[in-house]
Amino acid sequence: MLGVCRVLVIEDNPGDTFLVEKALSEQGLNCQVESLVDGEQALDYIAALPASLDLILLDLNLPKVDGYAILAAIREQPRLDNVPVIVWSTSRSPESEARLESFKVARYINKPADLDDFLKIGAILGEVLSARPGPLTDRSS
Numbered sequence: 001m002l003g004v005c006r007v008l009v010i011e012d013n014p015g016d017t018f019l020v021e022k023a024l025s026e027q028g029l030n031c032q033v034e035s036l037v038d039g040e041q042a043l044d045y046i047a048a049l050p051a052s053l054d055l056i057l058l059d060l061n062l063p064k065v066d067g068y069a070i071l072a073a074i075r076e077q078p079r080l081d082n083v084p085v086i087v088w089s090t091s092r093s094p095e096s097e098a099r100l101e102s103f104k105v106a107r108y109i110n111k112p113a114d115l116d117d118f119l120k121i122g123a124i125l126g127e128v129l130s131a132r133p134g135p136l137t138d139r140s141s
Contacts, residue, residue, distance in 0.1 A: 007031045007032070009056075010057070012062055021033050027122035027126045055132070056080075056083055058071065059087075087105045087107070088111050
C-alpha cells in the first residue's frame with residue numbers, strides 16, 4: 001500500500017499521541033511518528049526542519065504558542081506546501097472552522113472521546129496520506 005511515511009504530531013497529551021500511533025498501526029500504515037509537546041518546540045522544529053514530512057497532525061490548544069501561530073509558520077515554509085495538515089481539537093466552533101479555512105488544512109476533526117472512535121482516526125490519516133501529492137517519504141532505501 002503506502003511506503004514508510006513520516007508523521008509529525010504536535011500534541012501536548014502523550015496519551016493522545018500514543019493513540020495516534022496505535023490508530024496508524026491498526027490501519028496497517030507504516031509511519032514514523034515524531035511528536036512535539038508544545039507550540040514553542042513546534043516553531044523551532046518547523047524553522048529548522050531536518051527532513052521531509054508526509055503529514056502534520058496539530059492540536060489547536062497547545063502550551064506556549066497556539067495552533068494558529070504554528071499553522072502560520074507552516075504556511076510560511078515553501079518546503080511544507082505539499083504537506084497536508086490535519087487540525088484536531090476537543091472543541092469545534094464555526095469561528096475556528098472559518099479561521100482555519102485561510103490555512104488550507106486538509107481536515108478539521110474533533111478529538112474522539114472513546115477508544116473505538118479514536119482508532120478510526122487512523123483511517124482518516126490514511127485517506128489524507130493516500131491523497132497527498134508527490135511521493136511519500138521512503139526510508140527503506
